[in-house]
Amino acid sequence: MIALLARDLRLAVRAGGGFGLGLAFFLIVTVLVPFGVGPETELLARIAPGILWIGALLACLLSLDRILALDWEDGSLDLLATAPLPLEALVSLKALAHWITTGLPLVLVAPALGVLLSLPAEGYLWILVSLALGTPALSVIGTFGAALTVGIKRGGLLLSLLVLPLYVPTLIFGAEAARRGAEGFSTATPLALLAGITFGTIALLPFASAAVLRINLR
Amino acid sequence: MLLSVHDLAVARGGVPVLEGLSFALAPGEALILRGPNGSGKTTLLRTVAGLQPPLAGRIDAASDAIAYAAHADGLKATLTVTENLTFWARVFGTGDIAPALAAFALADLADRPAGALSAGQKRRLGLARLLVTGRPVWALDEPTVSLDTAAVGLFADAVRAHLARGGAALIATHIDLGLEARHFDVAACKASPRAAAEDEAFL
Numbered sequence: 265m266i267a268l269l270a271r272d273l274r275l276a277v278r279a280g281g282g283f284g285l286g287l288a289f290f291l292i293v294t295v296l297v298p299f300g301v302g303p304e305t306e307l308l309a310r311i312a313p314g315i316l317w318i319g320a321l322l323a324c325l326l327s328l329d330r331i332l333a334l335d336w337e338d339g340s341l342d343l344l345a346t347a348p349l350p351l352e353a354l355v356s357l358k359a360l361a362h363w364i365t366t367g368l369p370l371v372l373v374a375p376a377l378g379v380l381l382s383l384p385a386e387g388y389l390w391i392l393v394s395l396a397l398g399t400p401a402l403s404v405i406g407t408f409g410a411a412l413t414v415g416i417k418r419g420g421l422l423l424s425l426l427v428l429p430l431y432v433p434t435l436i437f438g439a440e441a442a443r444r445g446a447e448g449f450s451t452a453t454p455l456a457l458l459a460g461i462t463f464g465t466i467a468l469l470p471f472a473s474a475a476v477l478r479i480n481l482r
Numbered sequence: 483m484l485l486s487v488h489d490l491a492v493a494r495g496g497v498p499v500l501e502g503l504s505f506a507l508a509p510g511e512a513l514i515l516r517g518p519n520g521s522g523k524t525t526l527l528r529t530v531a532g533l534q535p536p537l538a539g540r541i542d543a544a545s546d547a548i549a550y551a552a553h554a555d556g557l558k559a560t561l562t563v564t565e566n567l568t569f570w571a572r573v574f575g576t577g578d579i580a581p582a583l584a585a586f587a588l589a590d591l592a593d594r595p596a597g598a599l600s601a602g603q604k605r606r607l608g609l610a611r612l613l614v615t616g617r618p619v620w621a622l623d624e625p626t627v628s629l630d631t632a633a634v635g636l637f638a639d640a641v642r643a644h645l646a647r648g649g650a651a652l653i654a655t656h657i658d659l660g661l662e663a664r665h666f667d668v669a670a671c672k673a674s675p676r677a678a679a680e681d682e683a684f685l
Binding site for chain 1: 528531532533534535546548549550551552553554555556557558559560561565569570572573574575611
């Protein structure tokens with residue numbers, strides 16, 4: 265199992281692996297927003313948590329079609345399916361590798377980008393916490409979408425259309441927690457709901473992903 | 483018996499392609515599957531490998547008995563030959579990749595990225611993977627595609643060594659490998675068109 269995770273991480277940092285792609289996209293989106301809405305710091309500070317969350321979500325979306333499609337194209341998915349590793353473990357590891365290469369860098373860089381959007385200082389911690397808690401759900405849900413569309417050539421757009429509605433609850437509670445934190449209110453309720461969504465998807469979705477993968481590999 | 487198949491029927495995309503297949507493989511035996519293009523050899527091998535469920539009939543084999551090799555080699559272009567092979571060795575829980583490199587004359591290419599290999603070299607690397615799986619039954623789908631005569635010889639030697647170790651092989655191929663093996667023509671088991679009409683997907 266470690267072997268698969270190590271391979272995916274190594275592939276991500278090799279040429280064409282896409283590591284940093286999501287991060288660069290996130291950076292550009294957050295830099296573009298002040299150009300779009302104007303330089304009023306008060307307005308920017310108010311929308312900063314939401315912009316950071318939407319930026320992180322779109323950056324995550326960008327790399328979803330790499331999770332399984334590349335392995336399907338070169339035949340390794342078939343070979344992995346006949347390996348001793350259960351498919352449930354395979355999709356969980358794929359989601360974990362995606363989170364480490366895409367979600368985790370977004371979490372770490374978000375407070376720095378908060379500065380660009382004049383996010384109040386008390387909001388830094390909460391954007392970090394809410395993204396750290398929410399991005400694993402984005403990776404796990406994304407892996408489910410990737411499993412659904414694995415046999416389809418150029419399935420990236422379809423994947424986005426399938427996955428974006430499923431991201432709505434995570435976005436609502438994640439952005440709400442970050443917004444409340446930035447404005448100095450209690451964040452306990454949205455964070456609890458966000459944690460519930462994340463742990464729920466981590467516990468249940470790998471079974472669904474493995475089931476659809478089994479059908480798609482036929 | 484390492485693998486035995488009883489009255490098996492297989493389908494591709496819901497359409498039955500083969501039915502009434504029965505054969506068995508004992509340790510040391512190889513079975514060569516013959517048949518024209520599109521006759522269902524790949525579908526049969528995928529079913530035996532467990533990638534798709536049989537339409538009818540039974541496949542008796544240990545769940546961890548079969549090593550499958552398809553048309554695609556499952557190689558990562560940016561990983562080196564050694565890294566690719568080590569990955570599969572670790573996935574299958576076996577250790578040493580040196581015998582596999584030696585058997586397919588890949589030792590000189592060990593540090594080359596797989597993307598820089600020729601088609602035949604990639605194929606050899608894909609076949610070397612079989613040796614690191616440590617599994618007794620090889621299910622091979624046209625293993626000699628893009629191999630030159632010398633490499634076909636290496637492959638035939640590897641299969642012979644595998645059979646001598648008590649393994650078995652089920653090989654779909656169009657060329658003569660020079661193996662002492664039984665031949666099985668799948669065209670004789672072609673599914674009747676009537677079976678298609680009874681399939682649920684078409685009701």
